[in-house]
Amino acid sequence: MPLLNALLSGLIFGAGLLLSGMANPAKVLGFLDVAGAWDPSLMLVMIGAIAVAFLPFRFARTRTKSWLGEAMSLPRRQQIDRRLLLGSALFGIGWGIAGFCPGPGLLSIGLGLPQGLLFVLAMLAGMALFEVIERARAAKPSPPTSR
């Protein structure tokens, strides 16, 4: 049942990306191009999504188990550190180069876009690189304490 729910969630999320036009990198770049002809659509996509998810998140905070009996797993971290800032900055550069973020990237595989597949493979390589770097750092006897 939880698996079916996750599948359905992905389907609805993906349909939302398609309907909103965010599966189209050219439209996303139109949002990021504030100096040119600016397309504010992405802002409304976020506002719509946040408005719908706001109350469910308030409700989720009061529960320890989901409706299907799974543990309620919400982020606890609040620290604004170098990893968050540098990571977000790197992500933004990549986003601005091609107009793909992770969701639309995955979606583009279903759309049959060879460019999307190439992007996703490179993205997976970037994620794997993160795992390799972090594992190497964790393996060191005394990791640098630069946070």
Added chain:
Amino acid sequence: MAIDWAAFTPLSALAGGTLIGLGTALLLLGNGRIAGISGILGALLRPATGEIAWRVAFVSGLIAAPLLWPLLAPRPVVHVEAGAPALLIAGLLVGLGTRYASGCTSGHGVCGLARLSKRSLVATLVFMASGVLTVGITRYFLFA
């Protein structure tokens, strides 16, 4: 800044956003999980993680959405300007950056902001600013 009224699609943007919010709420209330795509995908590369199945199910739904979409509506217009080298660099940066930031447009931009997380607000402002700068530099300086 001038709004491109011909490209601006407020109704479908809001409606699509609503669906994204619904998918997010469903995963949260049913599975107890945050619909953050980079986190869901990235943790699949960590063999130690016990819970693989729900992540694969969610990602499958995401990839299946465009396959089922033609049953409901015409196929959306998609245009990719970037060539292969740009896509490779973009993908690497997005993969590495989102894992260090612990989130992307969905995890921080939608879920985090809906939770009123200050950390996610900072992340969202940084990746938006960085994306805007990147588009500005590539469009008006490098390839002007």
